[in-house]
Amino acid sequence: MISDQQLKQLIEAAIFAAEQPVTVEQLLGGVLANFSLNRPRVRQVLEALQHDYQDRGIELVEVATGYRFQTRPELGPALVHMWPERAPRYSAALLETLALIAWRQPVTRGEIEAVRGVSVSTQIMKTLQERGWVKVVGHKEVPGRPALYATTKAFLDYFSLTSISDLPALTQERPALVELDAVNEQADLLTDTRERDAEEENEA
Amino acid sequence: MSEIEKSATSTLISAQQSLPLGFVRGEPIFEQPEDLYIPPEALELMLDLFSGPMDLLLYLIRRQKMDILDLPILRITEQYMTYVDMMRELKLELAAEYLLMAAMLAEIKSRMLLPQTPDDDDDESDPRAELVRRLQEYEIVREGAQQLDQQPQQERDYFIANAETDARELAGQAPPDVSLAELGLALAKVMQLVDAQAHHQIKREHLSTRERMSSILSQLESYGQLQFQQLFVLQEGRAGVIVSFLAILELNKEGLIVLTQAENFSQLYVRKASEKDFDVYQRGG
Numbered sequence: 234m235i236s237d238q239q240l241k242q243l244i245e246a247a248i249f250a251a252e253q254p255v256t257v258e259q260l261l262g263g264v265l266a267n268f269s270l271n272r273p274r275v276r277q278v279l280e281a282l283q284h285d286y287q288d289r290g291i292e293l294v295e296v297a298t299g300y301r302f303q304t305r306p307e308l309g310p311a312l313v314h315m316w317p318e319r320a321p322r323y324s325a326a327l328l329e330t331l332a333l334i335a336w337r338q339p340v341t342r343g344e345i346e347a348v349r350g351v352s353v354s355t356q357i358m359k360t361l362q363e364r365g366w367v368k369v370v371g372h373k374e375v376p377g378r379p380a381l382y383a384t385t386k387a388f389l390d391y392f393s394l395t396s397i398s399d400l401p402a403l404t405q406e407r408p409a410l411v412e413l414d415a416v417n418e419q420a421d422l423l424t425d426t427r428e429r430d431a432e433e434e435n436e437a
Numbered sequence: 438m439s440e441i442e443k444s445a446t447s448t449l450i451s452a453q454q455s456l457p458l459g460f461v462r463g464e465p466i467f468e469q470p471e472d473l474y475i476p477p478e479a480l481e482l483m484l485d486l487f488s489g490p491m492d493l494l495l496y497l498i499r500r501q502k503m504d505i506l507d508l509p510i511l512r513i514t515e516q517y518m519t520y521v522d523m524m525r526e527l528k529l530e531l532a533a534e535y536l537l538m539a540a541m542l543a544e545i546k547s548r549m550l551l552p553q554t555p556d557d558d559d560d561e562s563d564p565r566a567e568l569v570r571r572l573q574e575y576e577i578v579r580e581g582a583q584q585l586d587q588q589p590q591q592e593r594d595y596f597i598a599n600a601e602t603d604a605r606e607l608a609g610q611a612p613p614d615v616s617l618a619e620l621g622l623a624l625a626k627v628m629q630l631v632d633a634q635a636h637h638q639i640k641r642e643h644l645s646t647r648e649r650m651s652s653i654l655s656q657l658e659s660y661g662q663l664q665f666q667q668l669f670v671l672q673e674g675r676a677g678v679i680v681s682f683l684a685i686l687e688l689n690k691e692g693l694i695v696l697t698q699a700e701n702f703s704q705l706y707v708r709k710a711s712e713k714d715f716d717v718y719q720r721g722g
Contacts (some may be wrong), residue, residue, distance in 0.1 A: 246600070250599070252599070302599075303596060305595065325488040326489070328585050329488055329578055329581075331585065332584075350490045391590060393589040393595070400585060410567065
């Protein structure tokens with residue numbers, strides 16, 4: 234048998250010593266293999282640990298690939314002074330491309346360009362793939378067989394996400410073309426703007 | 438940008454209500470559109486903030502607090518064109534995609550200005566519909582990008598915390614991946630061992646440890662003290678070396694020889710135990 238305190242220490246040590254985030258399954262099949270424990274029990278211990286760390290400079294967080302200890306985000310601005318090189322800042326274009334792939338994946342380059350209204354820079358796609366945030370998951374069976382891009386778990390981990398649905402904007406449905414019923418409703422609206430436009434045109 | 442348009446831009450700075458501010462595409466401009474004028478230096482900075490024509494268009498719509506669904510195409514087109522003209526002056530190579538949008542806006546505008554025939558009403562949807570849909574779609578993406586940017590990012594906001602452990606050493610090295618060729622080589626070695634084993638069994642009498650103990654003792658009898666490696670006959674191969682080593686261990690255990698060394702890692706010497714050594718051995722034991 235293992236005491237509550239020993240169990241907590243063991244899980245804490247295992248997560249700290251692991252080089253990658255650790256899942257409950259990995260804990261149960263690894264360091265806890267010799268103790269008959271179930272998932273709820275381990276989750277309970279993880280919660281207790283999170284509670285223990287709530288006032289500390291380190292926190293226990295769950296990301297896409299499991300649990301990990303990391304420094305508190307509030308400390309980031311001060312901690313970056315420990316290293317001479319500045320943290321990478323990603324351009325709006327890169328973040329939009331990334332968000333778009335996350336939202337509409339699997340998606341082709343052409344589809345990305347259609348939404349953003351600009352050609353996708355090769356450099357951006359290269360950076361996204363080098364960072365391991367985006368990968369080619371297949372090819373669309375249309376002429377030219379364009380590559381289909383999708384986001385990875387490494388992307389979720391980097392941005393402290395457990396899933397894409399953590400970004401509320403990207404849970405929205407793709408807007409549909411205004412339907413016929415809506416067009417009828419909007420017919421008035423349409424006429425209004427036409428009159429307004431015409432008036433403005435005349436004023437000018 | 439033509440001379441007239443340049444003067445239009447400069448006139449914008451000294452905004453006067455009574456006189457036209459300038460002429461854009463031959464049309465006199467009386468009013469500076471709300472939130473429109475931006476000093477060229479600032480615009481240059483702002484350009485980097487816009488990630489493309491959709492972004493600029495959305496910015497214009499939002500700054501005017503206009504509903505995307507009620508897109509006043511005329512005003513938006515005019516404002517958009519003013520920006521594009523300024524951009525063309527500052528950063529010509531940027532313009533292509535912005536010009537494409539300008540052309541699209543102009544096309545929608547012209548279609549909007551055409552008289553609407555009753556037939557069109559059902560067959561043809563609002564010319565703005567596709568643009569509106571694209572704007573809505575782009576807005577979702579832009580919002581998603583902003584939310585993404587606000588997420589705690591590794592190296593910018595947080596750093597992974599790890600602890601050192603020596604548990605890995607206890608666990609031992611993970612065996613590396615083995616290729617088929619290496620597997621073949623390993624098998625060959627086993628076969629060699631089988632041969633060696635057979636050979637060894639035949640010669641067991643010859644390489645007896647007890648016998649080797651005797652021969653070592655007689656060597657020491659003759660030479661007094663010998664270097665450790667002098668006790669081995671390299672021609673006997675591995676098996677012979679092992680037998681000699683076992684014999685030395687056994688002799689040492691029985692207190693018949695004494696192993697000496699001046700300091701760590703230096704030469705090992707072997708000599709026959711004397712009466713004195715034997716007494717120490719006995720008392721110590």
